[in-house]
Amino acid sequence: MPAPSTLAWHGDELLDDGVRELLCGPGAMFERRVEDVLGVPTEVFAQRAPHVPAMLAGAASGTPGLTYLAFAGAPDRAVTFAEAHRLAAAYARVLSARYGIGKGDRVAVAAPNGLEHILLWWGTLSLGAIMVGLNGWWTPRELDHGIGLAGPAVLFGSGKPLVRLAGTRAAADGVPVVSLDELHAAAVALEDPPAAPPGAGIHEDDPAAIMFTSGTTGRPKGATLSHRNLVHFGLFGGLGGAVAALTGPPGRRQVPDGVQRASVFANPLFHVSGACLALANAPLFGLKLVLPPPGRWDAEAALKLTHDHGLTQWTGVPTHFWQMLAHPRFAEYDTSRVATVGSGGAAFAPELVRLFEEKLPGVGITNGYGMTETTGTGTFLNGREMDGHPASVGAAAPTVRVQVRDEDGNPLPEGEVGRVHIAGAGVFLGYWGDEEATAEALTPDRWYRSSDFGRIVDGVLYLESRMRDLVIRGGENVYPIEIEYRLVEHPGIADACVVGVPHTVLGQEVKAVVVPREGARLTEREVRDWVAAALAPFKVPAHVEFREALPYNEAGKVMKRLLEEAPPPGRDHAV
Incomplete structure (x- = not known):
């Protein structure tokens, strides 16, 4: 019988020795080694931050004047990494003093993306508390399910989600429902604001966030992500992107020296893609996030942000890109600095790839395959894989291992169809308050059993079907x-x-x-x-x-x- 097949990342083998040493050698940002993670030997990044708040602290000390957040329609308004760090400390003070939040407590939020929403995440995590990201589009009944599952001590919201929060059973039972505006006003009004967030004795395998995902029953479960998971997301994506840029075809777009990388921030914070962009990618790599106008996604507004803020990357879902590239006024906006496009969750149709080649020649496209339970990590489709295996979901991402297994858990050889399993430092802690579902999703050696079926062929993964359609x-x-x-x-x-x-x-x-x-x-x-x-x-x-x-x-x-x-x-x- 053929040997079982395992996908693993070998992208750095494409680099010459000097560049590989610079990126991945001893003491380098992407140095990797095997360590014990929750009882399982796991490849990790050696130079990682010890927890999520340390990434913002690092950006605040290393690049204090660099813009972290910018806003549509307000070219003179910006928040630097140093300012965000100070405001996060003030938020933490108010959360602790006014609402009694401490390590291990849950803080829930249902709100559109915004400055106050992001700062709530930082303030909560700085206390060692756990952020509960509620879907801002949920109805009161759906919100009640998520709130009942996570048991937060306080509910924060803004806009229409705040109104829906007020209509939940949890609110009627006495769980405080607070406007993010009220929290922000209290934080900036502190007479003696702290200079830095408190040291909360955070361990990297402590829970950081509960993010909701539906399993085979269709009822949302609370996937619990650790500080390690979120830190790892930024590093694995950074390494994959660096290697793709260095080994891409001639003529690939590059960000000019001295230009700050910038992205529109459209993915919601209650999605793993949005939270990781704001909490990991931005502080680790000095990325400016530009918040679009409130309300529904608007393609022309995104093009205008690209023009006004010199965006160097687009991050979103294929739907966004269709609308932007096909917009009748596309040519009126300067998109010349857009060097990379990142997506996940849905396939790129061949026609969409063709549109990119026509409208943004030389742009680097990466489509990721992963899930909330793996902090979005799994496989990457870009470069050679996108050219040679466009129907696949790509090769394994850095530090990730992928196998296809039968229903008894036995790894299958190349070409055979089975359930997709993923292992690595991005694999979640489990489902909050649901030991049975956790045992079903995680093997004893911490491989995540996905609900997807696929096959491995020529070093890439092809999906065959999804459970429950x-x-x-x-x-x-x-x-x-x-x-x-x-x-x-x-x-x-x-x-x-x-x-x-x-x-x-x-x-x-x-x-x-x-x-x-x-x-x-x-x-x-x-x-x-x-x-x-x-x-x-x-x-x-x-x-x-x-x-x-x-x-x-x-x-x-x-x-x-x-x-x-x-x-x-x-x-x-x-x-």
Whole structure:
């Protein structure tokens, strides 16, 4: 039988000896070694920060005057790393003195990205407390589930999410609901503000954040990420990006010497991609984050930010890039400094890659595959892999190992399909308050059992299918079973099934196939309104099809592939 296949990173072997020594040699930023991590030998970065707050402290002392946060429509307003460090200390003081927050306590937030939101993260983590990132689009019922799971001592919010927080059972039961504006006002009004956040005795394997992810049941679980996980994210991404830039094809765009790297900050902080960008990448590499205007994503606003702030990288989901590249006024904005594009969560269609080649020739594109449970780490698709294996999700990221295993946990040889497993310093601590789910997700030697199936071929990973037919809409994971449960609660619906259907810009849209009860009269609007009353807007079906019955196979399972096709000829779409 062929030997089991394991993907591991060998990107530094493409470098000459001098450059490799400069990047990865003893004492270098990306020096690696094997250490014990929670009882398992694991490859780690030797020169890492001891915890997340230390990364901001390092930026505040090393590059104090460098811009950390900039804001759309306010060219004269900016927050430096040193200012953010001082404000984080003030936030920590208020959180401790006014709300009694200390090490291990949970602090929850539901809010759009913003200065106050980011500073709350820093203040909370500086106390050794745990940040609970609630999805700002959740309904009060969904918020109650997350709050009940994490048990935070206080709830912070702003804008519409603050209103929804006030309508939760937790608020009615006495958990304080506080505006981020109120917290900020208290922090800046301190008469004797601290110069630095407190030393909270933080260990790198202490929990830092609870971020919600849906498992096979479709109910959100609280993936608990450690300080080590978040620190590791910045370093593995930095090393992968450095090697890609040094080994890329001739003509690849580069950031000019003396120009600060800058990115629009569009990914929400309750996503691992947004939190890691703000907490790890920015302080580690002096990255300026530009916050877009409040409200829905706007492609022209992002192009204007690129022009006004000289953005050097775009970070987002393919939906964002489609809208920007195809915008009729694209040519009116200066995008000449954009050297890299980073994404994850959804595949790049060939047409999108072609658009990049046409509109931003020479830009370096990286699409990552990972999940909240691995702090976004897994595989990278860029450079040679994107050219030679465009349908894959790429090769292993630095320090990460990837295997495909059978249902008994045995690693499979190349070419065979099995469950994707990921190991490394980015693997989470477990699901908060759910030992059973944690035991199911983590092997004894801390490999994460994903819900994805794939195969390894020629050093890259190909995904074959996803458990529960996950729908990825504009970068948001939508688990059909959660919507299906809501649909069948309707007194007029006898059966229902949810699938994803292709969409040029969003990647996929949600489609519900509904079987009405005998005698019931339903419209598409009624079905959509029923879902919208309980679930976030991105989960509301864009398409509703009515059928007399769902197609089941002999084993009693719905054949979803038949529902992704056009409705049968002659059938009405409404009852």
